[in-house]
Amino acid sequence: MxxxxxxxxxxxxxxxxxxxxxxxxxxxxxxxxxxxxxxxxxxxxxxxxxxxxxxxxxxxxxxxxxxxxxxxxxxxxxxxxxxxxxxxxxxxxxxxxxxxxxxxxxxxxxxxxxxYCSGNIYWDPVASELDITRRKKIFDQMNLGISRLHTQDYKDIGLEDYGKPGNYIERQTSRWTKQYFDSETEVLKSMHNLIDWLPKYTPEQKYTSIVHGDYRLDNVVFHDNDEIQAMLDWELSTIGDPLADFGYHCMLWHVGEISDDIAKTLGIHSEKEYVDLYLSRTKMQLESEWDFYIIFSLFKAAGICQGILGRVRDGTAASDFAVEMGKRAKIYANLGWEKAKRIT
The missing domain is CATH 3.30.200.20 (Phosphorylase Kinase; domain 1)
Known part of the structure; x- marks a missing residue:
């Protein structure tokens, strides 16, 4: 890879x-x-x-x-x-x-x-390119990056007009619903179900910050000593709910089915350890809404992937991997709907 x-x-x-x-x-x-x-x-x-x-x-x-x-x-x-x-x-x-x-x-x-930041980018979601003893620091530094982002005062750095501060989930649900329908290449029943389900269970937004929108390991550059060098690919960034942004970042544990035992074997944090580390750094509080944020994130990921398939259809996709990436829309939508049914 x-x-x-x-x-x-x-x-x-x-x-x-x-x-x-x-x-x-x-x-x-x-x-x-x-x-x-x-x-x-x-x-x-x-x-x-x-x-x-x-x-x-x-x-x-x-x-x-x-x-x-x-x-x-x-x-x-x-x-x-x-x-x-x-x-x-x-x-x-x-x-x-x-x-x-x-x-x-x-x-x-x-x-x-x-x-140009000439550091290291790891394309496997759990940094399998690295020795197991180095992976926990990579994840710690990745966590540090998003924690720093979410604790910035966006008004102090000239970004007060970068997005609307409230109703982030509602706006995002509308955005990715529209992208899904504009790009639909086959009817995904689970995606239609999520589109109906999300507005009924959206929690109140407790915090507001700059959100990256697509923060994952392959959008981060690391120094040779495994410290974070740069966060890349800000196309989806805006002002919004940092907990939703962090939820999207934590989809890895759900899509990859990384249990606590598997995380230990891989040499990375368990999901709980990773979430607790973020909460300790940001001083934010997270309650029962975590499951919703994961379901919303799977819906969003499905919308992004369907958009890629739409660009393949229209001839504007930017890489040979786009077709395979786009096909993940069904996987994400199905997983999101399975989780939603458990708390409906």
Whole structure:
């Protein structure tokens, strides 16, 4: 799996752009970037195409909207740039932003540049690439990253207008319901059931923070000493319910069926240990609503995967893995509905 996603590849023909046009744009910015002489496409990712740029003495990352037909409000690279720029002044580990370009005439779609973090990314959800003795620190650092994010005062860093503070679950349910129906390639009965079930059991939102929206191990870069270096892929970030965001992050224990004994064998935290660590760092309280957050997260994951299948259908998916990824929509929806039936 690591070789399939790690590193770069030659740029796909439909995702290539005019390097000369990019250099002309950069020369007119006060960004201190010398001429870009080569670029490659990162292998990983199903959404916004991401490239490694080479100049004479440095490397940078360019992230852009994909070309072609897109779902409304999706692939908002301007929002990614905004939240990263705001977080650059905090202790949340993020790449430093450099410049945003919303002029689609430059390379065909909007894009932004940021620093290249040349650390380690682990593509297996339990970091099986690593010796078992190192995995608990990786999970501890991943937990530290999301804890720091959820305890930032978003108003203090210029992100007060980054999203609506209330009714996060309701808004997200509406968003992923619409994406599901816009992208539906077959009728998933369990998804339809969840769409009816969620509004009836939504808990009151107790906290408000910046939420990442898709925080998982392969969206984190680590230093060689296993400390967290940068959190990546902020496309789904907004202002919302941190406990829902953390619930999405903790789907691993449910989708992977990681019991306490299996967690011990893998060398990672049990779900309870991991949740308790987060609560101790954030000083938040979690009660009976945890099951709901997991069910909601499975629904959301199904909506994301169905959106990928929709882009495969429309010819705008950004990786060969997209078809396989999209097929997970049924798995997530079925698991979510099975859990929902137990507490109905």
């Amino acid at each position: 690591n070789n399939q996603f790690s590193g770069t590849k030659e740029v796909a023909d439909n995702l290539a752009f005019d390097l000369n046009a990019l250099n002309i744009f950069l020369s007119n910015q006060d960004a201190g970037i010398s001429e870009i002489h080569d670029y490659k496409q990162f292998k990983g990712g199903q959404s916004n195409p991401t490239y490694l740029l080479d100049s004479e003495n440095n490397q940078y990352v360019l992230r852009r909207k994909p070309p072609g037909k897109l779902l409304k409000s999706a692939h908002a690279v301007d929002r990614e740039y905004k939240v990263l720029t705001g977080l650059n002044s905090t202790n949340v580990p993020t790449p430093k932003t450099i410049v945003l370009c919303e002029d689609e005439s430059v390379i065909g779609t909007a894009f932004y540049l940021m620093e």
